[in-house]
Every structure is written in C-alpha cells, then in structure tokens.
Amino acid sequence: MDVLHKVPVREQDPKVRAHNFEEVCYGYNEEEAVEEAQRCLNCKNARCMMGCPVAINIPAFISKIKERDFEGAFNIISESSSLPAVCGRVCPQESQCEGKCVRGIKGEPVAIGKLERFVADWARENGIVPKKAEKLNGHKVAVIGSGPAGLSCAGDLAKLGYSVTIFEALHEPGGVLTYGIPEFRLPKSAVVQKEINNVKSLGVEIVCNAIIGKSITIDELMEDGYEAVFIGSGAGLPKFMGIPGEQANGVYSANEYLTRSNLMKAFKEDYATPIAAGKKVAVVGGGNVAMDAARTALRLGAEVYIVYRRGEEELPARVEEVHHAKEEGVIFKLLTNPTEILVDDKGWVAGMKCVEMELGEPDESGRRRPVVKPNSEFTLDVDTVIMSLGTSPNPLISSTTEGLETSKWKCIIASEENGQTSKEGVFAGGDAVTGAATVILAMEAGRAGAKGIHEYLQNK
Numbered sequence: 001m002d003v004l005h006k007v008p009v010r011e012q013d014p015k016v017r018a019h020n021f022e023e024v025c026y027g028y029n030e031e032e033a034v035e036e037a038q039r040c041l042n043c044k045n046a047r048c049m050m051g052c053p054v055a056i057n058i059p060a061f062i063s064k065i066k067e068r069d070f071e072g073a074f075n076i077i078s079e080s081s082s083l084p085a086v087c088g089r090v091c092p093q094e095s096q097c098e099g100k101c102v103r104g105i106k107g108e109p110v111a112i113g114k115l116e117r118f119v120a121d122w123a124r125e126n127g128i129v130p131k132k133a134e135k136l137n138g139h140k141v142a143v144i145g146s147g148p149a150g151l152s153c154a155g156d157l158a159k160l161g162y163s164v165t166i167f168e169a170l171h172e173p174g175g176v177l178t179y180g181i182p183e184f185r186l187p188k189s190a191v192v193q194k195e196i197n198n199v200k201s202l203g204v205e206i207v208c209n210a211i212i213g214k215s216i217t218i219d220e221l222m223e224d225g226y227e228a229v230f231i232g233s234g235a236g237l238p239k240f241m242g243i244p245g246e247q248a249n250g251v252y253s254a255n256e257y258l259t260r261s262n263l264m265k266a267f268k269e270d271y272a273t274p275i276a277a278g279k280k281v282a283v284v285g286g287g288n289v290a291m292d293a294a295r296t297a298l299r300l301g302a303e304v305y306i307v308y309r310r311g312e313e314e315l316p317a318r319v320e321e322v323h324h325a326k327e328e329g330v331i332f333k334l335l336t337n338p339t340e341i342l343v344d345d346k347g348w349v350a351g352m353k354c355v356e357m358e359l360g361e362p363d364e365s366g367r368r369r370p371v372v373k374p375n376s377e378f379t380l381d382v383d384t385v386i387m388s389l390g391t392s393p394n395p396l397i398s399s400t401t402e403g404l405e406t407s408k409w410k411c412i413i414a415s416e417e418n419g420q421t422s423k424e425g426v427f428a429g430g431d432a433v434t435g436a437a438t439v440i441l442a443m444e445a446g447r448a449g450a451k452g453i454h455e456y457l458q459n460k
Ligand SMILES: Cc1cc2nc3c(=O)[nH]c(=O)nc-3n(C[C@H](O)[C@H](O)[C@H](O)COP(=O)(O)OP(=O)(O)OC[C@H]3O[C@@H](n4cnc5c(N)ncnc54)[C@H](O)[C@@H]3O)c2cc1C
Pocket: 090, 091, 092, 144, 145, 146, 147, 148, 149, 150, 167, 168, 169, 170, 173, 174, 175, 176, 177, 180, 181, 182, 210, 211, 212, 213, 232, 233, 234, 235, 236, 258, 288, 289, 292, 394, 396, 397, 429, 430, 431, 432, 436, 437, 438, 439, 440, 442
C-alpha cells in the first residue's frame, strides 16, 4: 500500500465534463474507501477532529470503514452532522480536518472528505436514515431559512423531541446548496434533496414560499405559539462594483445567474429558461462563487474569462476549484480590473473596458494591494458580465423585527456559543450572522443555536 498518497479519486474527463452538468467527481467505491481508510493512523490525540467545526469523530468513523461496517460509520457521522454527503463534497477539507492530519506532514493527508462522502452515499443508496426522537417534548420552534444553518438547527432540535417548522422564502428548500452551488459539484435531486429528506424524516416540517418579514413577522410567529425562533436566512444580497454600464442587459450578479441555472433548470435542454447564457462571458471576481459561475457559463456554451484584480496566489477560491476551472478551459485574466461596461443602442452589453493592475504594498487584509498600471486600458470583447464580488445579509428580517440588533454590515449580532441575539427567544447563525462564509461554519452555528434554544426552553 502507498501510505504517502491518497487513493486517487476518479473524475470525469475535463474535455467531456466542460459540456455537461453531471458530477465532476465520482467518489470512492467500497474497495477504494477501505484502502484509503487503512491509511488512517487512528491517532489518540486526533488533530483532524480539532479541524472539524462540527467535531465529527473522524478516527471512529474511519475505523468502522476499515471493518466494512459502513452503517456504523454513518451512525457516528450522523451524531454530529445532518448533511454528510454535502460536506463530503463541498467542505474546504484542505484547511480543516485534512489540513491537520498527521499523515500530511510527510505525504498526503487521509482523504477524510472523500471517505465522509463515501459513507453518506452508501447510507443513502442502502436506505439508512438517521434515528428519530422517541417522543415529542411538546415545545414548538420556528426556523427561518432552509440552508445548512437552518437544517442543522432543525435536525438537532427534532432529535431532542421539539416540533420544528422551517419557513423558507423560495419554492425549494436547501438555501445555497439548492440555488447556488451548481449541479456538477453538488447534485440536487440525487444528493441535496435526499439529505433534506433525512432532516424531514426526523419530523421537521418545511413550509416553502414563506418570506418572514413579508408573509409573517417573527413577532407574529411568537404570538402563534412558537416559543423560540432561529434565524438562518443567509447572506444573499449581491454586491456590485458601481461602474458605468452595470445596469445593462446581460449583467448579472453571480447569485442571480446561478439561481436561474439551478432553480429554473437552465442546464436542462428541455427547459425554456430565460437566461441570456452569453457567447463570451466575463466573470468578475476570484472566489469559489466566481469559479462556479464561470464553469456554469462554460457548460452553457460560452467562452469564459475570469477577471480578477489580484494575481494567481491571491485568488480566494479553493485550489481544487481553480484547477478544475482551468482544466475545463476557463481563461484567467489576472491583474485585471473592469472600469466600464460598454452598452449598445439596444441596452445590451457590448464589451468591458478594463485596466491592467500591479501589486503594491500589503493592505489591511495582508494581501498586496492592486494598483492601476499606467496606460494599460483595453476592451475585453464580451456580451455578458457576471459580477461575483461577495454578498451581504438581506435586511428584511432585521428591519421588521423589534429589538433585533445588527452590525453596520447588516449582519445579525448573535453569540457564537449559543446563537442568542439581542431579542429574547430569538437565536441566529450562519451567513446571516457572519456574512458569506462556508457550509460547515453555518452548520456549526445551526448546532450551537439548537443547543442555545434547548437550554433556553429548559430553563424557561
Ligand atoms: C455559488 C456558491 C458556492 C459556494 N460554494 C461553497 C463550497 O464549495 N463550500 C462551502 O463550504 N461553502 C460554499 N459556499 C458558501 C455556503 O454555501 C454558505 O456559506 C452557506 O450556504 C450558508 O448557509 P446558511 O444556512 O447560513 O444560508 P443559506 O444557504 O444562504 O440559506 C439561507 C436560506 O434562507 C432563506 N431566506 C432568506 N431570507 C428569508 C426570509 N426572509 N424568510 C424565509 N427564508 C429566508 C433563503 O432563501 C435561503 O434558502 C458557496 C456559496 C455560493 C453562493
């Protein structure tokens, strides 16, 4: 056995996958998973667990894989996570569990993420579901938003016997897992829906098309008998650059572009989705969301540029995502910044003026500040521009809830330890509190909120 390297994972050929929306990575089969599990040293002082925000007992579940007790492995993971098939696919393991693995000191870390994904997929294919609470405790809790924060909070509370209702603004549950992350990284009906069904099987009810702050307010929910509320409404409000021409037809926020593709099924040929897919697309930004938008545009048939004002080393996206985007043919225009979007006489994008940049002294984030290179203006020939510059929480809930304090960025202020906000009985967590972050951090916050609500209702 090669102990220094991970068992390689099979992936779709980049030339083929650049034209389809099927999942890029195939994951491990049973033999590959057992072989990879053998690389785990089962450390007593498990550093990998310290790197996992939801503290999954990693050595214990990997030991079960070694014994081929895959159901046992799933039960261990389920104690800490409601969404293992999702996390096994999208968590930044390189900076979390795998980043801490002892094997990584002299070789590659154990492929913890791929093993988690294997166990979750195996459980789903074999009809194994998490265990339900034996009886209800008579308390009613409302959860706002069905993203990873809301689902984790609801799942944990249901396991403790609470009657939980999730209120979701969109017509499908899942938050960013459903409307943001593309199908080729996270299959919707095969994976996300199934994990949501697992949460429902614990007794959680999900009410869609319910916009809290418009359909009903938090105060009204509490008058209706909900004894506590958890806000997991995310950070879905996109930012724009404020440059001339940004109002043109053919300029999207990455969120809108990905939502149209995911929820309105633009990726399916038999759906007539109103998305101007574009022939030449510029995606402005260098994070994971930019990579997702670029790879989606590529699959919809466009020639795609990533336009980013800093250099390769500063790209905030995961290395794996950048690597996949390059393999598939996305063109990187680094050290480049847009200054204006040109608009034709019908109001459509007719190109994007840009300047080249150079890196100067480090700024407050520690990254070298990009400065404009003199006389470097040029026009990029594109017909579609997708802005991927980050998002912030929508102020709808905070502006309609008496006594709920927010920061100057409109993030809800809540305790990291138990999600308690400034309003009694109201808890919050995930992107709504931190601003745009990650799935696993949102899940951690959801779990903390569930613990906080449980303690609050026990003491009440
Ligand atoms: C395109 C994209 C790709 C990403 N890729 C990754 C990745 O690979 N790995 C990773 O770890 N993270 C990734 N992230 C970040 C991650 O998805 C988020 O950090 C995470 O989903 C936050 O979870 P949440 O539950 O706080 O919010 P969300 O997932 O945003 O869910 C919030 C939910 O609340 C609902 N809602 C909002 N307002 C209301 C209201 N007033 N009433 C009722 N419901 C409401 C929304 O419709 C939504 O369904 C990505 C994000 C995006 C946008």
